[in-house]
């Protein structure tokens with residue numbers, strides 16, 4: 147039994163991609179809860195070796211993974227052809243890049259891998275193929291010209307599958323112990339959250355909105371809105387619903403008040419004002435329920451670090467609490483340079499962000515169903531703000547159902563199966579106003595069905611994204627403290 151994995155990266159490989167490779171190994175090893183010690187290639191205690199094919203064939207290490215130079219050098223031009231399931235691990239095959247049909251061979255007491263699992267992890271998590279796809283007016287990608295939908299990549303979290311495979315191999319090599327993934331012996335985690343876009347109805351426009359959505363049937367609720375008997379102030383109801391499943395959620399509030407005119411001119415910020423007394427009372431209520439208050443950064447806030455800072459500080463003043471987490475309204479980030487938005491999160495001191503998802507497609511955009519510190523290619527380092535990617539937003543299974551397996555329960559069961567088998571994480575994003583079952587039939591019901599389904603499994607931690615982030619950062623730091631090496635690209 148060994149307490150730390152001894153790992154060697156060949157110097158030739160390190161000279162070319164040192165920070166990238168160290169980052170991937172940090173993500174993979176912390177994902178599985180293994181501490182490490184970096185050693186040189188002739189070490190007698192070596193467990194994992196990563197280097198180019200000629201060296202790795204000769205290595206004495208117990209698990210050898212090859213560095214595939216042609217993939218690393220061509221990383222910005224690769225297109226996914228398909229996912230090939232080798233030993234149940236979704237392995238990407240790239241267009242015009244022939245590869246081995248075998249995942250590994252065993253030789254005496256050594257395992258020799260034939261695929262560059264480190265590169266695959268890097269390629270998925272840095273979302274390199276995206277830059278070749280077309281975008282809509284909000285800057286969101288259209289995946290229909292790629293093979294990602296047909297291969298169901300977003301549902302499979304291939305990076306998490308690779309990490310789990312490494313864990314299995316290490317276990318077979320008698321390595322132990324691993325730091326547990328989740329607290330209280332839980333096997334997977336689900337973070338619940340609500341984007342607060344429209345908590346107070348506009349009494350002059352809401353009745354028309356209802357009638358245009360539901361026709362004549364909308365007249366009674368439209369009148370109820372006019373009389374002030376109906377609204378979208380559902381906070382207590384959401385918390386009561388979640389408390390029934392021993393679950394807590396985060397509420398992300400916008401700290402910038404928009405207007406109808408700005409909305410009409412293309413800046414669709416929410417209309418409410420968090421400095422009002424009713425919000426101060428609401429913040430007290432949310433805190434007394436141990437739920438989380440996070441920032442819903444305004445539509446164009448990503449353009450200015452100062453603007454994000456102003457919004458964060460205003461919310462902190464109003465709720466009298468530190469705000470550790472963020473999600474952009476419309477998930478609207480810099481579509482030409484997402485890394486710039488991620489760097490802005492770090493600059494204002496968020497502990498985590500939860501915005502890196504696809505508008506129309508559910509699943510794990512970076513291929514990893516666990517929190518991770520993203521890599522910033524332009525800076526050759528990892529970010530200090532954790533990414534806790536949103537997995538399912540309500541609208542994915544309503545207006546975009548055909549993009550998501552055509553079937554709500556099938557899509558939700560599939561992401562649940564993935565995290566249960568991999569010990570991963572799902573982040574759910576449900577808008578506050580969909581509590582209204584008249585305007586949004588089936589929306590709340592689908593959410594409740596899913597959390598009751600997860601609750602009944604008994605082994606899933608249903609909590610806020612903030613609690614998940616705090617746990618993960620603490621766990622990550624404890625593993626780093628036990629480890630030595632693989633430190634290139636840490637700020």
Ligand SMILES: [Zn+2]
Pocket residue numbers: 341342343442474475476477
């Ligand atoms: Zn929003």
